[in-house]
Amino acid sequence: MRSLRRTALLWMTGLITGVGLTGAVIAYALALREANGFMDGQLRQIALNAGPSLRAQDGPGIHDDPEDDFVVQIWDATGMSLHAVPPGVDIPRVNGSGLTTLNALGARWRVFASGDGIRSIQVAQRMEVRQEIAESTALQAAAPILITIPIGWLVVGWAMGRVLADLRRLATEVESLPVESREPIDLARVPVEAAPLVVAMNRLIERLRATLTQQRKFLSDAAHELRTPLTALNLQIVNIANPARSIAPEDIVDLRNGARRAAALVDQLLRLARYDATADIQASIPLDLRTIVLAAVADHVALAESRSVDLGVTSSDTVPLVGDPRDLQILFGNLVDNAVKYTPAGGTVDVAITIGPESGCEVSISDTGPGIDPALLARVFDRFFRAAPAGVEGTGLGLAIGKAIAERHGLKLSITNRTDRSGLRVKVFPRGDSSAAARTVK
Secondary structure, three states: OOOHHHHHHHHHHHHHHHHHHHEEEEEEHHHHHHHHHHHHHHHHHHHHOOOOOOOOOOOOOOOHHHHHHOEEEEEOOOOEEEEEEEOOOOOOOOOOOOEEEHHHHHHHHEEEEEEOOOEEEEEEHHHHHHHHHHHHHHHHHHHHHHHHHHHHHHHHHHHHHHOOOOHHHHHHHHHOOOOOOOOOOOOOOOOOOHHHHHHHHHHHHHHHHHHHHHHHHHHHHHHHHHHHHHHHHHHHHHHHHHHOOOOOOHHHHHHHHHHHHHHHHHHHHHHHHHHHHHHOOOOOOOEEEHHHHHHHHHHHHHHHHHHOOOOEEEEOOOEEEEEEEHHHHHHHHHHHHHHHHHHHOEEEEEEEEEEOOEEEEEEEEEEEEOOHHHHHHHHHOOOOOOOOOOOOOOEEEEEEEHHHHHOOOEEEEEEEOOOOOOOOOEEEOOOOOOOHHHHEEO
């Protein structure tokens, strides 16, 4: 795989080297020009100050600016002027020796004075000359940078275009992938720095593919499950509509039961679709889980009595919870309904609501039914899976819906076979994570 970092470093190294060399060449040319001008001026000044009567005519290429000239003054021990260049420029004599700055003739001067007791010499220069040299030097130093900046912009833009070409190619490849594609993005030509992103995209594609596969299977299973009750309804309607036979009361009962089963299946399918669409709780309010569970038990007392099943509550602690009461009613209603339906006549279903300092709240529903083959326990939450004995109605969606509701409320739903006797024990308790702790008041 090609490394964007390495490619960018190579391009930027070449760019910086090229810009640096260009700036160095420009700076050298400007500095040489400035040095030649300065040294030419020095030669001129030396020539002009070689003697009191020498004033040579400037040759070609020599810039004559009187303000740039040095003022050279020489006195003897009595103070008589022995030499003054240029004539007529009288800078006040400085006492002592060394460098100093003074104001004279409407300008500031930098003066160097020296003497040996016989003669005194004083050399002065306008400060404006030095300022002009400083400004010129600064401009010449900045010129290479100012010249190379726009060049650098162009080269950087071109270099980054070359560096990012692989990313554009990758984007084009991803955009051209068909929706039904099952192949991951090839990492062979992906830049090293983009590899983690592409790996994450491949994983996302795999999850989406798994989700789509699950949805297709769900739709196929739903169509299959709906076909049976709808076919039965159609046959019952045909029988009722047959003028050759009379309508018996049981025909109406069968038709009503078939319609009820179909409506219940459609309702469960719609509920699962809603849970799949969003993980948010629609109506989250503070409530008492004890009230929800006791209501579910009360709703199934008549069913339990009709099946000669002893349905009761062994303990009922108050459990504050934040959640959707309607969803929780569906959850515990399904669990109690399953326990009653799968328990044979003469059996018992015990419901316990407890809360402890360590484990938090727990709702357990224990029955004395036949239990479930241990090899099938791992599949009880699969959609449309039924491990129920023959003769017990069901769609295979109740536990899948219950698990979805529990997870939305930060709860965990577990089903195990009882160890003390035949039957199942269903437990609902908080998951050991922050979401459960936030929703359940311990």
